[in-house]
Amino acid sequence: MQPNILLLKDFYRRWWWAYLLGFLALAGVGAGYAVSKSHSILPIGGGAFLSAILLASDLNFRTNARTLLSLPVRLTEIGRTYWLICVLYSALFVTGATALGSMIAALLGAKHALDTGELFRMLYLTGAVNAIMLLTLTYLPHRQPENTTEQLTGGFAGMVWGLGVGASFSAPMFWPRSAQSQQSITGILLLAGVISAIAAWHRCTVMLVNRTAPAAGTTSKKASSYSLSTGGFSGLRWLLVRTFGQSICFSLLMQFVLHLTMRLMGAPINSATMPTLILFPVLFISVLMLLPNMTALRHLRSLPLSAKQLALLFLALPAVSIMGIFLTTPLYMLFDREFFTHFFKLPLLVFGIGMFCLFLSLMLNIGVKWGMIGVVLVVPVITMLAMLRQVLHISWDITTSPYTAFLGLVLLLVAYCWNLHAIRSRSKIYLPHFHLMGRNQFGG
Amino acid sequence: MSNAIEIHGLTKNYSQFQLGPLDLTVPRGAIYGFVGPNGAGKTTTIDMLLGMGQPDGGLITVDGLDHVRDEVAVKQMIGYVSPDLNFQMWGKVGNAIRFVKGFHATWDDRHCEHLLKMFRIGVDEKIATLSFGSKIKLALILALAWRPPILILDEPTVGLDAVARHELFSELLESVGQEDRTVIISSHALADVERFADRMGFIKNGRMLLEGETAELIQRYRMVDCQSNEPQRLKQQPGIVLAKQDGQRCRVLVDRGEDSGNWLKQFGAQPTASAPVTLEELFVTLAKA
Numbered sequence: 001m002q003p004n005i006l007l008l009k010d011f012y013r014r015w016w017w018a019y020l021l022g023f024l025a026l027a028g029v030g031a032g033y034a035v036s037k038s039h040s041i042l043p044i045g046g047g048a049f050l051s052a053i054l055l056a057s058d059l060n061f062r063t064n065a066r067t068l069l070s071l072p073v074r075l076t077e078i079g080r081t082y083w084l085i086c087v088l089y090s091a092l093f094v095t096g097a098t099a100l101g102s103m104i105a106a107l108l109g110a111k112h113a114l115d116t117g118e119l120f121r122m123l124y125l126t127g128a129v130n131a132i133m134l135l136t137l138t139y140l141p142h143r144q145p146e147n148t149t150e151q152l153t154g155g156f157a158g159m160v161w162g163l164g165v166g167a168s169f170s171a172p173m174f175w176p177r178s179a180q181s182q183q184s185i186t187g188i189l190l191l192a193g194v195i196s197a198i199a200a201w202h203r204c205t206v207m208l209v210n211r212t213a214p215a216a217g218t219t220s221k222k223a224s225s226y227s228l229s230t231g232g233f234s235g236l237r238w239l240l241v242r243t244f245g246q247s248i249c250f251s252l253l254m255q256f257v258l259h260l261t262m263r264l265m266g267a268p269i270n271s272a273t274m275p276t277l278i279l280f281p282v283l284f285i286s287v288l289m290l291l292p293n294m295t296a297l298r299h300l301r302s303l304p305l306s307a308k309q310l311a312l313l314f315l316a317l318p319a320v321s322i323m324g325i326f327l328t329t330p331l332y333m334l335f336d337r338e339f340f341t342h343f344f345k346l347p348l349l350v351f352g353i354g355m356f357c358l359f360l361s362l363m364l365n366i367g368v369k370w371g372m373i374g375v376v377l378v379v380p381v382i383t384m385l386a387m388l389r390q391v392l393h394i395s396w397d398i399t400t401s402p403y404t405a406f407l408g409l410v411l412l413l414v415a416y417c418w419n420l421h422a423i424r425s426r427s428k429i430y431l432p433h434f435h436l437m438g439r440n441q442f443g444g
Numbered sequence: 445m446s447n448a449i450e451i452h453g454l455t456k457n458y459s460q461f462q463l464g465p466l467d468l469t470v471p472r473g474a475i476y477g478f479v480g481p482n483g484a485g486k487t488t489t490i491d492m493l494l495g496m497g498q499p500d501g502g503l504i505t506v507d508g509l510d511h512v513r514d515e516v517a518v519k520q521m522i523g524y525v526s527p528d529l530n531f532q533m534w535g536k537v538g539n540a541i542r543f544v545k546g547f548h549a550t551w552d553d554r555h556c557e558h559l560l561k562m563f564r565i566g567v568d569e570k571i572a573t574l575s576f577g578s579k580i581k582l583a584l585i586l587a588l589a590w591r592p593p594i595l596i597l598d599e600p601t602v603g604l605d606a607v608a609r610h611e612l613f614s615e616l617l618e619s620v621g622q623e624d625r626t627v628i629i630s631s632h633a634l635a636d637v638e639r640f641a642d643r644m645g646f647i648k649n650g651r652m653l654l655e656g657e658t659a660e661l662i663q664r665y666r667m668v669d670c671q672s673n674e675p676q677r678l679k680q681q682p683g684i685v686l687a688k689q690d691g692q693r694c695r696v697l698v699d700r701g702e703d704s705g706n707w708l709k710q711f712g713a714q715p716t717a718s719a720p721v722t723l724e725e726l727f728v729t730l731a732k733a
Contacts, residue, residue, distance in 0.1 A: 224566020228541060228553050235546015242539075292533035299529045301496050303547050304519040427456075427488075427497025431528075 128193020
């Protein structure tokens with residue numbers, strides 16, 4: 001199977017910066033492995049970020065799929081070029097970059113360069129995860145479901161996708177220690193990966209065609225209700241209550257899955273893994289809650305809210321969504337005290353809120369791309385710091401220190417001032433970057 | 445009649461575009477057509493008014509209130525519609541309504557239901573699956589349902605079919621007639637603007653070229669076919685815009701307010717025909733000039 005060179009060039013030209021950052025991060029991880037020989041840092045799920053997740057970002061703009069289909073290239077050629085990018089090339093890239101980092105560290109005196117067996121295992125496991133994510137992408141809902149089957153398939157795919165994205169961040173941290181557990185997990189992943197790879201090979205054209213289909217519910221829709229419900233909250237109160245409710249639901253689901261996964265894998269819960277475990281739901285839920293709000297900035301700014309109120313809203317929403325995590329956590333104490341003890345770290349939660357608000361400010365002030373890069377990079381950095389603390393026997397625990405909470409508050413203050421500046425003076429943030437049409441089509 | 449909106453000396457500099465200095469006056473109760481070619485600065489002007497970016501200079505007042513100092517009070521008077529508004533985060537139509545109604549004490553549920561019926565948008569419909577035209581209709585519903593004293597419509601007819609466009613303008617006319625409402629409509633649908641706007645401003649390259657009563661502006665200009673030995677010199681004269689040239693024969697847009705008739709004679713131009721202009725002819729000729 002020959003990939004289409006023009007499509008390959010186009011994909012890599014647009015995402016070179018993600019690959020560059022990925023390369024640096026992976027080489028760093030490889031070097032880290034050479035120093036610590038810790039399997040828990042190997043980026044098995046990280047490949048998904050350089051494949052299916054990037055492709056999903058591409059295809060989320062409906063017009064991209066339409067443009068691709070209008071090219072004088074066979075549909076199967078387009079689909080399979082993306083299959084190669086997502087499943088094969090990305091796995092090779094991840095393995096290669098990690099190996100290079102490990103080799104350089106070994107040349108500089110580190111003791112544990114990755115051997116061929118470990119590299120091969122990383123290659124096929126990364127490929128397997130990539131294939132599962134690509135197959136999931138082909139089933140992700142792209143319009144309102146027309147029947148129960150579509151609803152169930154879309155819902156299930158959405159759940160797997162969300163968990164897959166989450167696992168890409170944190171799964172390597174919880175890679176089991178025992179050889180038997182490792183073999184079982186490897187076997188399951190490999191089997192699921194092979195099946196997914198074959199299925200995705202056949203479905204990647206469907207993924208493109210489906211995304212060009214018009215949205216349902218246009219002119220020939222059935223009669224709807226026009227009656228408004230009275231009572232209940234409205235305005236900002238409604239938004240905050242809704243955000244809080246959603247964050248509780250997400251948090252319950254996410255903590256349950258994290259807890260279950262770690263128990264099944266026999267993964268360690270300690271001060272090295274906990275920063276990721278705590279920060280991941282904070283970041284993930286906050287991203288889920290808040291990015292859609294950013295797409296509605298133009299609408300929010302046209303409402304009778306002052307710039308200060310809007311800047312505060314962008315602090316209140318993450319705080320409210322993280323309160324959801326905070327409140328659902330004690331539920332797990334009922335059946336797992338150890339989990340609760342490690343999870344319930346208030347200073348780190350405050351820091352998490354501050355950090356996330358600062359990411360939002362970054363997005364507002366210097367662009368979404370850099371904000372997202374910050375989100376992606378900060379979890380490994382904090383994890384590394386926590387691990388170094390363990391390796392170097394430093395007693396200061398960043399998860400419980402009041403300095404961590406103080407730093408979080410400082411970040412909140414900085415984020416507020418920066419938000420205010422962007423809301424008042426950056427007209428760019430009100431452009432419709434995220435939604436279906438471009439302003440330029442219609443003038444102004 | 446006092447003015448609903450006054451803009452004086454508004455400037456905003458971007459690396460590739462400069463808005464202004466721009467003056468614009470919208471009398472209370474008027475339907476003001478704000479027209480101009482793509483990239484002229486219409487949306488930028490509206491954005492500055494709504495606080496989406498900081499002007500580099502100038503003064504904007506809405507009903508006598510400063511748009512920065514009194515931004516909340518100003519926005520409590522303005523209903524805003526644009527194809528760039530994104531409501532998808534609210535999920536369903538009913539949620540978007542529930543959110544927006546909380547900001548406006550004058551929100552009228554009955555009127556909202558009437559608008560929902562008229563535009564055939566159900567409260568339980570998912571916003572993500574609405575067609576583009578339906579999303580504009582939703583923006584209109586959210587802006588009209590609280591009967592704002594000032595309505596700003598930035599390209600409201602984009603994506604609307606002829607029936608929906610007719611319904612929109614009928615609704616606008618009705619609401620303006622009943623309630624002393626001011627409407628600014630920035631649109632490329634010039635036929636509609638000509639029919640409904642009683643005042644208009646024509647903006648090009650960030651500058652206001654023309655502003656006045658619609659009927660007066662249309663009456664002020666005529667399209668004249670003439671023969672001239674110096675058509676290039678003709679177009680340099682104030683009040684004359686060369687629309688078309690074929691050798692010595694040319695078609696010029698003549699501003700009757702200026703002393704253009706004399707200019708024509710002075711350059712030896714012999715008028716052969718003269719006709720009134722439509723807003724579209726006026727727009728296209730000025731935009732190309």
